[in-house]
Amino acid sequence: MAYIKVIKPGMYSTIQDKGRFGFRKYGVPTSGVMDDLAYETANKLLENDLADAVIEMTLSGGSFEFEADTYIAITGADMSPTLNGYPKPLMWRTLKIKKGDVIAFQSVASGCRTYLAVKGGVQLPLEMESRSTYIRANLGKGLLKCGDTLKILSNQTCGSMQLVCEKDRPRYENRTLVKVILGPHEDAFTPHGIQTFLNKTYFVSSTSDRMGYRLQGPSIEHKTDADIRSDGIVRGAIQVPGRGEPIVLLSDCQTSGGYTKIAHVITSDLWKMGQLKPGDGIRFEAIDIYSAQKMKAPMIKRTLIESERSFKIKIHSKQYDVHVDLIKEGGACGEKN
């Protein structure tokens, strides 16, 4: 058996996969990754099963020692990763790792969450069909801490080395437009309330987490009150309690709740919520369900790397490390440190 050793865990790091489905009627949240798009891309870069478990890091990442040869992929927010202390182009590509290599992360420049995927996925026993972490119910591994060891598969090969070119990578801005479908309780709000919700910018407060993002901004007006008979909640639901400030419910949200829901974030925009952090701004745009259901799932373009080269050059007595990837389409997409 091979392992990843957690030297430092980072601010809030957990093992997640696609999520824990099928148990919502028993009160079990789905958990799972907060940015599906970056997660899926990381597994695709490794030709992994799309439900393989990864490390999800938040705001500030850890350092990890690999106790076997393997392949990894790092996607999501840029935490300035280093390999054995050296800053190199490590993100958004299939990376070959040798036994003893250490990958270390700093803090995010933009975005919020970073995914570290390993070939074959993090090996954990399935708990109710998933390897996702839900701390409240002791499901999954729990918050990663110093000295933890994570089992991985050994003797892995990768059929191809891939890359997401710089131009194809998602940009994580601190102001985002998020598409929503109004309802099911839109009738509980005044027209003025709905207009406020769709026209104003809301800011992510510091009391935001994997359960939900509490937003600060103009109060959204109800016709009467915010209480409903508790009903089911799905990821992406936007609740508006009496105070009038919306809460976007996310991966660890409870499965039922008693506040009016004004709208839901559409599935293909949910990943955006996972990359917002306290202080970031959101504007909501309503679309109808028919348009939403016609939309294709977002995908990040991956390119095959035919060969790669690293070398040093000197320009005007300044030394640069250069890495060149020769990609399948014919043009090289170079990165410079």
Add this chain to the structure above:
Amino acid sequence: MKPQIKPCGDRALVILFEQEINESINQQVISLMFQVERLKLQAILEMIPAYCSLTVLYEPELILYDDLCYLLAELLEKQEKMICKEPVTHDIPVHYGGVFGPDLKYVAQYHHMTVEEVVKRHTKGLYRVYMLGFTPGFPYLGGLDKSLATPRLKTPRVSIPIGSVGIAGDQTGIYPLESPGGWQIIGKTEVSLFDQTRENPFLLSPGDRLKFVAVTIEGGSYGLHKSH
């Protein structure tokens, strides 16, 4: 009142029945869920039954919103028969009072009753599991004797042991996990509501019935004694 169907984003919808908490309406929710499950459609991913609504999660690549609404409307038309599985009734053995039920005496005093009377009224009822939520395996039970309704603690406890049986307002329930909370704790059961290592991790399902059975009662006029 005709049930309303509304979208919950692009991969879920909710059927809203008459918005009241009562057995008859909840039975319609459970019955509809049962009928949808019976169809064994790949397009239906899972469902969340609640007091008076059913949330259905589906795969839009396999069925679009309008078509699913149509299918559900047809099932709702057939609702008169209220087809369902036989409800399961669970007996929940409880140690009332003492260290297991630190608030039992308070509840008794609040209602000018003896401890024994509180236990008698709590164990007399046949409770309905309306839904599960708040935390894995936590049942929302209906049927608490109105004379036992007691306000929550002014200051919630930081930690309530797993299996604690409590009262909050006009609700009664059991904590499936250790958690903070403001319920009046009147007893404790050793029965496990949620155990992820079990083949069926959850003891209770929405629509089940439940009875509390007093194993021991402590703190009443007779000291610690077993119940017959």
